[in-house]
Amino acid sequence: MCGRTACTLAPDDISKACAYRDNQGKRKKPEWRNGDSDKYKPSYNKSPQSNSPVLLSRNHFEKDVDTSERVIASMRWGLIPSWFSEQDPRKMQYNTTNCRSDTIMEKTLYKGPLLKGKRCVILANGFYEWKRHNEEKQPYYIYFPQPKEEKMSEETDDSSEWKGCRLLTMAGLFDCWEPHDGGDPLYSYTVITVNASKCMNWLHDRMPAILDGDEAIQKWLNFGEVSTQEALQLIHPIENIAFHPVSTRVNNSRNNTPECIIPIELGVKKEPTLSASSKRMFEWLKSKSPKKEEPDSPGLQSCSAKTPKQTSAGLMHQWLKKEEREVTAKKLKLN
Template sequence: MCGRTACTLAPNELSRAARYQDRTGQPHRPRWKDRDTDKYRPSYNKSPQSFSPVLLSNRHFNKDAPVDECVLAAMRWGLVPAWFRENDPSKMQYNTSNCRSESLLEKKSFKDPLLKGQRCVILANGFYEWRQTEKEKQPFFIYFPQSQGGQVPSQQNAQKTKSDQSLDQGESDQDDSDWTGWRLLTIAGLFDSWTPPCGGETLYTYTVITVDSSPNLQSIHDRMPAVLDGEDEVRRWLDFGEVKSLEAMKLLQPKSSLTFHPVSSLVNNSRNNSPVSVACRPHN
C-alpha cells in the first residue's frame, strides 16, 4: 500500500526535476497546467486528500498538443470517479487512494479511467511505509538511490541557497541546465475528472497503483507503489495513444531499485510537517 509521501520541491524545481525527452530526443521541461501551482504545496508529509504533483500527457487537456508533450498538474489524492453522483466527494464510502494492479479491470472506479487511457505519474521525493514490530510500528522512508547531488529532503532544505528560496516564493526560474538535485520517485497512477452534479469546478483526482513488494522491501510491507524506473518506462506509461492499456499494465512490476532508511515516529501524524519533525534522514 501507499498512504503517505513526501514532495518538498518548489513548483519550478519540480519542472526541472521532471524534465523529459520527446520522441526525437530533445529535452523539455513540462509546464504547469493553468494555475495549478496555486493548489500545490511542498510537504514532508503528504496524506490522502492533499494535492500532489502529477505528470501526464497534455493531450488530456489539449487534443491538438504534440503526442509526446507532457504537463504538470496538481491533483487531489484519492480518486473520485466521474460517475459519482453526490455533490460532496467526501461522502464516498470506500477508499480510492490506492488500487491493486491485479484488480484494475475488476472495479469500475479504476477500469473506466484505465481503458480511457487516463494514466499519470505521481512525483514524490519518496514514500513512507511502516514495519510492524512487537511493540510498535517503525516508519521508513523509501526512495530512489541518489547521486552525489541528491540529498535526503531535510538536508536539502537546510542547504537551500537564496536562489532556491526565491523559487519557494513562486518566482520565475530561467535555469534550463540539467537537474542535479533530488531524483524524484515516479509512481504509476490513474486519474479521473469529476464535476459536481449541481455544477461547479471540475476536480482532478488520482489513485496510486500498488503491486507486491520487491524482495528488499518485503520485510517492511507486502505491498509497494508501482514504481516506473527510468524515462522510457515513464514515457510508455504516459503514451496512451501508442501504448494501449493492457500493454502498459506490463510495466506494473515490483522494483528492487529502491533504498530506504528508518525515520522518526513523528511522521505517524500527518500534521507533523517539517524537516525536523519528520526527520527524513538515516539514524546514526
C-alpha cells in the same frame, strides 16, 4: 501500499526534475497546467485528500497536441470517478487511495479510467511505510537511490539542468469529476500497487508500482501510441529503491518538518541530539520552502548500495549540505 508521501520541491524545481526528451530528441521541461502550481503545497508529510504534483499527457487538456507531450497538474489524492453521484466528494464510501494491479480490470472504479487512457505518474521525493518494532509502529522512508555527490555538483552550461534529488515516479490513474452545481471540476488520482519486491517484502506485502527511468514513464503516459495491455506490462515490483527508519513524528500528518525524512538510529530511546550545524540546516530547509505554500529492523540501506559510504541516505545528506553551502554563498555574495 502507499498512504503517505513527501514532496518538498518548489513548483519550478519539480518541472526541472521532470525534464525529458520529446519525439524529436529535444529536451523539454513540462509546464504546469494553468493555475495548478498555486494549488500544490510542498510538504514532508502528505496524506490522502491533499494535492500532489502529477505528470500526465498534455493531450488530456489540449486535444490538438501529441499524446507524448507532458504537463504537470495538481490533483487530489484519492480517486473520485466521473460518475460519482453525490454533491460532496468527501462522501465517497470507498478507499481509493491505492489501486491493486491484480484487480485493476475487475473494478469499475479503475477499469473505466484505465481503458480511456487516463494514466498518470505521481511525483514525490519518497513515501512512508510502517512496521511494528518493539511493540511500536516504526516508520520508514522509501525513495530512489540518489546520484553521487560528484554527479550532483558537476558544472553545466545549462542553468536549467536539474542537479538535485531524483524524484520517485509512481504509476497511477486519474479521473475528472464535475459537481452537479457547475463548480470547478475535480481531478483526482489513485496510486497503483503491486506485490512487494524482495527488497521491500520484510516491510510490507505491497508497494507502489514505481516506474524506473524515462522510457517507462514515456510508455505509461503515451496512451495514444501505447496500448493498455502494453502499458500494464510496466506495472511490476522493482528492486532499485533505498530506505531508512525515520522519526515517529511522521505518524501525525500535521507534522510537516525536515525531521520527517531524516534518518534515525533504531534502538535509541530518544531522538539524536542535533548539532549546531544540523540545526542551522533544518532552519534553512524550513525557510527555503516556497512561500506558497536486518530483515526485521534494518537501518540505513539501499538495495543497490555496495558500501555504507554509498548509501542513498548518506548521499541525500550530502545533497542537503551542498544546498546549504550554495545558499550561504549566495547570501555572502549579496552582502
